[in-house]
Amino acid sequence: MKLFGKSAKIFTGIILVLVSVFPSYWLLAMSVRPMDEMRGRISLIPSSLTLEHFRNLFTEKDFSRALANSLQVSLISLAFSLVFGVCAAYVLTRQRFRFRAKKPFNFWILIVRILPPVAFTIPLYTMFNRLGLLSTKIPALLSCILINIPFIVWFMVSFFQRLPEDIEKSARIDGASEWQLFTRIVLPLAAPGIAAVTMLSFLYAWNEYTYSIIFVQSPKNYTIPLTLATLNSEDSLTNFGLVAAGGIMSVLPVLAFVVFAQNYLIAGLSGGAVKE
Amino acid sequence: MSSVILKNIRKSYDNESFAIHDFSITIADREFIVLVGPSGCGKSTVLNMIAGLEDITDGELFIDGELMNDVEPQSRNIAMVFQSYALYPHMSVFGNMAFALKLQHTPKAEIDSRVREAAEILGLTKYLDRKPKELSGGQRQRVAIGRAIVRKPKVFLMDEPLSNLDAKLRTQMRSEILKLRRRINTTFIYVTHDQTEAMTLGDRIVVMKDGRIQQTGTPQEVYSRPTNIFTAGFIGTPQMNFLDAELEIRDGIYCLNAGGVITVLPQDKQNNLRSVNPQPVTAGVRPEHITLGDGGKFSGTVDISEHLGSTIHLHVSTLGTDMIIAVQTMNAQKGFASGEKISYSLDGRFIHIFSKETGKNLERYDYGTFGL
Numbered sequence: 001m002k003l004f005g006k007s008a009k010i011f012t013g014i015i016l017v018l019v020s021v022f023p024s025y026w027l028l029a030m031s032v033r034p035m036d037e038m039r040g041r042i043s044l045i046p047s048s049l050t051l052e053h054f055r056n057l058f059t060e061k062d063f064s065r066a067l068a069n070s071l072q073v074s075l076i077s078l079a080f081s082l083v084f085g086v087c088a089a090y091v092l093t094r095q096r097f098r099f100r101a102k103k104p105f106n107f108w109i110l111i112v113r114i115l116p117p118v119a120f121t122i123p124l125y126t127m128f129n130r131l132g133l134l135s136t137k138i139p140a141l142l143s144c145i146l147i148n149i150p151f152i153v154w155f156m157v158s159f160f161q162r163l164p165e166d167i168e169k170s171a172r173i174d175g176a177s178e179w180q181l182f183t184r185i186v187l188p189l190a191a192p193g194i195a196a197v198t199m200l201s202f203l204y205a206w207n208e209y210t211y212s213i214i215f216v217q218s219p220k221n222y223t224i225p226l227t228l229a230t231l232n233s234e235d236s237l238t239n240f241g242l243v244a245a246g247g248i249m250s251v252l253p254v255l256a257f258v259v260f261a262q263n264y265l266i267a268g269l270s271g272g273a274v275k276e
Numbered sequence: 277m278s279s280v281i282l283k284n285i286r287k288s289y290d291n292e293s294f295a296i297h298d299f300s301i302t303i304a305d306r307e308f309i310v311l312v313g314p315s316g317c318g319k320s321t322v323l324n325m326i327a328g329l330e331d332i333t334d335g336e337l338f339i340d341g342e343l344m345n346d347v348e349p350q351s352r353n354i355a356m357v358f359q360s361y362a363l364y365p366h367m368s369v370f371g372n373m374a375f376a377l378k379l380q381h382t383p384k385a386e387i388d389s390r391v392r393e394a395a396e397i398l399g400l401t402k403y404l405d406r407k408p409k410e411l412s413g414g415q416r417q418r419v420a421i422g423r424a425i426v427r428k429p430k431v432f433l434m435d436e437p438l439s440n441l442d443a444k445l446r447t448q449m450r451s452e453i454l455k456l457r458r459r460i461n462t463t464f465i466y467v468t469h470d471q472t473e474a475m476t477l478g479d480r481i482v483v484m485k486d487g488r489i490q491q492t493g494t495p496q497e498v499y500s501r502p503t504n505i506f507t508a509g510f511i512g513t514p515q516m517n518f519l520d521a522e523l524e525i526r527d528g529i530y531c532l533n534a535g536g537v538i539t540v541l542p543q544d545k546q547n548n549l550r551s552v553n554p555q556p557v558t559a560g561v562r563p564e565h566i567t568l569g570d571g572g573k574f575s576g577t578v579d580i581s582e583h584l585g586s587t588i589h590l591h592v593s594t595l596g597t598d599m600i601i602a603v604q605t606m607n608a609q610k611g612f613a614s615g616e617k618i619s620y621s622l623d624g625r626f627i628h629i630f631s632k633e634t635g636k637n638l639e640r641y642d643y644g645t646f647g648l
């Protein structure tokens with residue numbers, strides 16, 4: 001009985017690993033497999049390795065520009081959304097901040113979260129068009145902010161609600177001004193939440209496609225998801241290596257960011273204190 | 277110098293009902309005041325208003341003669357210890373205690389010496405580098421107190437600081453607070469729902485119920501001259517016994533008729549009751565003021581006998597109610613079996629007489645003649 005339980009566990013484990021790990025492995029393998037190995041029966045392990053796809057990506061497809069665009073859009077929108085989102089969430093959860101628009105504001109956030117993103121495309125398109133922004137990266141940036149601020153507010157509201165309020169009362173009595181209270185007590189305690197929300201918002205912005213495909217019109221402004229999409233179609237789907245290399249290249253910055261967020265962001269915000 | 281004066285303070289959270297009604301008290305410099313009352317009676321609300329954490333709906337608050345209603349908490353020069361300790365989890369013990377001083381830009385050397393001094397008083401020197409989560413409950417409580425004393429505040433507020441500790445630690449911390457009080461000698465306002473804490477710590481006790489002051493007085497006064505049934509029942513363990521009785525005048529002398537047994541009231545009560553009409557009353561007798569003995573005029577049946585070491589609590593059916601009688605173990609030759617018949621007597625000096633209608637104590641005390 002026990003033996004069966006154990007082998008069942010191992011079996012399930014293997015299945016899960018295959019389902020989740022194999023596609024990633026296959027992508028990696030494809031990106032370094034020479035072209036002539038891609039026809040007919042494809043071996044599990046590439047017999048020789050090449051970096052030609054990566055080279056082509058940067059020389060022929062101008063991938064570095066896409067990379068730069070993506071970084072720009074993601075990081076700038078992230079910075080804006082974080083500052084506004086975290087502050088808004090704090091103000092919304094604390095009873096001592098009272099203002100009339102509090103309820104409508106809460107409601108607005110819910111609405112933006114509930115409506116499918118596509119619902120905003122037409123009004124946004126009209127706005128961006130009138131403002132003459134369609135030839136720039138700004139629409140991509142703004143649409144990331146539009147989606148991320150409500151998300152951050154939503155997430156952080158529940159986080160702030162769980163922080164014991166006595167700690168803040170204590171700090172106020174200890175003489176902390178509103179700003180000192182926020183930066184020295186609230187932010188450090190919220191660091192794990194902020195780190196999580198930072199990663200998720202960055203990922204959203206990095207992978208954003210729905211809006212970019214509509215609002216970003218000139219190829220010089222293409223972000224990585226848009227560039228990847230063109231790779232898929234142009235060479236009539238035969239150039240798997242290039243697509244795979246693009247996929248890998250789009251994941252690397254994210255990995256770097258996650259590592260950064262885990263190691264430095266939390267430590268930086270909390271002064272190395274929440275490392276438990 | 278730091279007196280605290282509350283004048284007709286009222287508090288409403290919802291603009292409809294009041295959590296605190298017409299609360300007035302004058303707290304002298306260096307006095308130790310204890311606010312005590314059942315859960316939800318508004319103790320924390322009063323404390324938070326003094327601290328500036330809650331707005332005062334109506335009335336005036338003076339600290340040191342200055343009107344404080346609209347002063348921010350950080351400018352009131354008070355310190356507060358919370359039931360939850362409310363330590364800053366991301367700072368070391370040192371950081372917690374130094375936080376307020378750092379915000380005031382106190383020179384580093386002075387911060388260091390003041391924190392170390394407080395740590396010395398509280399026995400925390402070994403733990404200065406630890407984070408709050410690496411400390412026991414009692415140690416955390418000390419840090420919370422230390423954080424308050426390094427600031428040398430005018431007024432020290434404490435909201436049920438000991439209620440998260442186990443019984444033994446609580447007793448120990450209670451005596452430490454007494455010692456601390458002797459050392460730092462400032463005004464204390466201490467909230468608790470534990471009447472033992474109230475009795476042992478307070479110079480004066482403020483008994484509260486439903487947002488109103490029931491009685492203010494020294495522990496002695498509150499214990500021996502409760503102004504109403506509520507205070508009488510709230511202060512003292514086990515609780516005061518209450519019985520239905522008649523206040524009668526026989527030959528011009530006040531007597532209590534309980535279940536047909538007449539007890540003549542002593543001279544001081546005769547004076548205090550002056551001009552009170554004979555009427556049905558609720559008589560209150562503390563369990564420790566009942567004497568067992570064969571000559572007793574009252575009789576009852578033991579239901580349960582609880583042996584607590586130094587005393588035995590007898591739950592007795594008598595006069596149509598349940599009564600608790602506390603017997604010193606020393607005076608009990610043998611144990612008590614349930615079902616056993618006993619007789620006891622009441623001493624007129626220790627009977628409290630409350631109006632059945634209002635619950636108020638019918639005696640009017642002439643202050644100064646009191647010697648119990």
Ligand SMILES: Nc1ncnc2c1ncn2[C@@H]1O[C@H](COP(=O)(O)OP(=O)(O)OP(=O)(O)O)[C@@H](O)[C@H]1O
Binds near residue numbers: 313322469
């Ligand atoms: N922030 C608040 N909003 C609305 N009502 C409140 C708030 N805080 C307290 N109250 C109400 O005010 C009354 C007094 O509460 P308070 O916390 O002062 O009681 P307490 O005596 O400290 O009780 P405890 O011993 O349980 O701490 C209660 O009826 C409570 O429901």
Ligand SMILES: [Mg+2]
Binds near residue numbers: 319321435
């Ligand atoms: Mg309370």
